[in-house]
Amino acid sequence: xxxxxxxxxxxxxxxxxxxxxxxxxxxxxxxxxxxxxxxxxxxxxxxxxxxxxxxxxxxxxxxxxxxxxxxxxxxxxxxxxxxxxxxxxxxxxxxxxxxxxxxxxxxxxxxxxxxxxxxxxxxxxxxxxxxxxxxxxxxxxxxxxxxxxxxxxxxxxxxxxxxxxxxxxxxxxxxxxxxxxxxxxxxxxxxxxxxxxxxxxxxxxxxxxxxxxxxxxxxxxxxxxxxxxxxxxxxxxxxxxxxxxxxxxxxxxxxxxxxxxxxxxxxxxxxxxxxxxxxxxxxxxxxxxxxxxxxxxxxxxxxxxxxxxxxxxxxxxxxxxxxxxxxxxxxxxxxxxxxxxxxxxxxxxxxxxxxxxxxxxxxxxxxxxxxxxxxxxxxxxxxxxx
Numbered sequence: 166x167x168x169x170x171x172x173x174x175x176x177x178x179x180x181x182x183x184x185x186x187x188x189x190x191x192x193x194x195x196x197x198x199x200x201x202x203x204x205x206x207x208x209x210x211x212x213x214x215x216x217x218x219x220x221x222x223x224x225x226x227x228x229x230x231x232x233x234x235x236x237x238x239x240x241x242x243x244x245x246x247x248x249x250x251x252x253x254x255x256x257x258x259x260x261x262x263x264x265x266x267x268x269x270x271x272x273x274x275x276x277x278x279x280x281x282x283x284x285x286x287x288x289x290x291x292x293x294x295x296x297x298x299x300x301x302x303x304x305x306x307x308x309x310x311x312x313x314x315x316x317x318x319x320x321x322x323x324x325x326x327x328x329x330x331x332x333x334x335x336x337x338x339x340x341x342x343x344x345x346x347x348x349x350x351x352x353x354x355x356x357x358x359x360x361x362x363x364x365x366x367x368x369x370x371x372x373x374x375x376x377x378x379x380x381x382x383x384x385x386x387x388x389x390x391x392x393x394x395x396x397x398x399x400x401x402x403x404x405x406x407x408x409x410x411x412x413x414x415x416x417x418x419x420x421x422x423x424x425x426x427x428x429x430x431x432x433x434x435x436x437x438x439x440x441x442x443x444x445x446x447x448x449x450x451x452x453x454x455x456x457x458x459x460x461x462x463x464x465x466x467x468x469x470x471x472x473x474x475x476x477x478x479x480x481x482x483x484x485x486x487x488x489x490x491x492x493x494x495x496x497x498x499x500x501x502x503x504x505x506x507x508x509x510x511x512x513x514x515x516x517x518x519x520x521x522x523x524x525x526x527x528x529x530x531x532x533x534x535x536x537x538x539x540x541x542x543x544x545x546x547x548x549x550x551x
Contacts, residue, residue: 168195168518173351174257176201176250177234178274180208182307182336183291183367184263185230187343191259192233193511193520199253199536200231200527204238207529219528223502228526232498232508238530247273252542254279254286258360259347263291266301276362287350289363291343296364310335310367315375321392321399339370395437395444396421399477400455407460409451410473418447420470424463425454498525 173196177188185208192198202208210230211222240246254260260279262269269275269290276288290296293305294313303309308329311317316334317327346363354360372379381389391397396411396418411417418440419431427450434440440447455463460476467474483489496510511520536542 166518166521168521169515170194170196173197173259175199175259175261176253176257178260178262178264178269179291180263181210182230182333183305183340184261184343185210186337186340187289187291187347188234188261189230189232190341190344190511190513191261191347192523193513195518196259198234199257199532200234200236201239201241201250202236202529204240204530207236207238211529219502222529223500223526225503225506225508228498228500228503228506229508231526232496232522233524234527235524235532235536236527236530237533237536239533241272241274249542250274251282252540253536254282256540257283257286258351259287259289261289261291261343261347263305265304266290266292266294266296280360284359285354287347287354287360287363289343289347289350290365291339292364292366294368295366300368305367307333307335307367310371314368314371315378316371319388319390319392321390321397335367335371338374339365339367342370342373395440395447398448398451400452402455402460402463403458405460406477407455407463408475408477409467412473414471417472420472421451421467424466424470424472425451426466427454493520496520496522498522500525502528 170191173191175188175191175196175198177184177198177200179185179188179200188198188200200208202211206212207222208227208231210227211224213221213224213226215221216224239249241250254274260274262274269288270278276286279286279288291305292301293309294300294303300313308317311330311334317329320327342365343363346365350361350363378389381387394410394412397409399406399408409421411421414420416431418434419429422429422431430447430450434443434447464474464476478486489495493514494510494512496508498506498508500506514520
């Protein structure tokens with residue numbers, strides 16, 4: 166079995182979510198990812214919830230983002246530390262960071278500096294808002310990107326208060342864009358012989374996610390909100406909630422009425438315009454009927470009409486669903502500090518290179534001596550660097 170990125174070495178300065186989810190995917194594809202961490206502290210995720218103990222430094226959140234990597238402690242602000250990084254860059258292919266714009270330059274690790282050392286190097290940066298412009302100086306964070314890109318402003322109904330999306334939507338999306346950029350730059354290097362700079366941001370990634378909405382607004386000054394469509398909604402049955410997506414059918418309103426056992430309202434509201442104008446009435450009609458029976462009852466009735474529908478479930482229920490395991494979404498590890506851990510695997514499944522655990526999520530600095538020996542770095546330099 167040969168992994169696609171076997172032989173590719175990545176120097177990883179990332180922390181928290183955006184960068185680590187990207188470098189973990191590169192590692193899962195076979196890259197040798199060397200995680201550069203601050204002496205004594207490491208990745209900010211190591212102190213999740215303020216627990217600085219050994220167990221805290223290897224908590225489940227950190228472990229979820231850092232398998233198949235090697236950890237090296239380096240004081241990058243010291244001259245010896247910088248020289249260690251330069252020595253590693255000379256024998257590496259990719260450098261990844263998710264600092265604020267300009268931080269890598271101030272550390273001496275900007276693209277121009279590293280390109281002078283290794284012209285084949287690919288430098289990939291994930292920032293909050295981009296590396297130039299009025300917001301380049303701002304700290305990037307998922308919630309801020311939600312707020313500033315229009316995502317948080319939209320709700321499925323004007324009566325519903327705006328809220329923070331509770332999953333790191335922006336971080337993960339930007340992280341996957343970062344992976345795409347690195348892979349494209351490595352392919353380009355095969356043709357040109359030299360590396361290049363790859364830049365992504367939380368801001369751009371979530372703007373890009375709204376490509377349909379942006380086109381509709383730019384052309385017609387109309388707000389496209391898929392969650393607010395008149396035949397789509399979340400409804401409470403006797404024993405829990407379910408969702409219906411009344412779309413992609415010739416007459417979804419008729420089919421919903423048939424499934425719910427109510428009068429066919431489609432002759433009265435035959436098109437999208439009339440359904441939009443009467444959305445409160447339609448949704449209330451559905452809501453009152455769905456409240457009379459169970460989720461299982463209504464899902465069966467809706468699926469008989471080939472309507473898009475699903476129960477609203479907790480993460481725990483989704484993880485226990487056989488489909489999750491069948492899809493190969495788990496990887497079980499035995500961590501030397503945390504003990505047995507079940508982590509989510511990769512959503513990208515390669516037939517000839519299935520996900521393989523080569524390294525458990527590393528303890529802070531676990532591989533410092535190993536990397537020093539492997540690349541012939543000076544041990545006195547190591548002492549000065551950490």
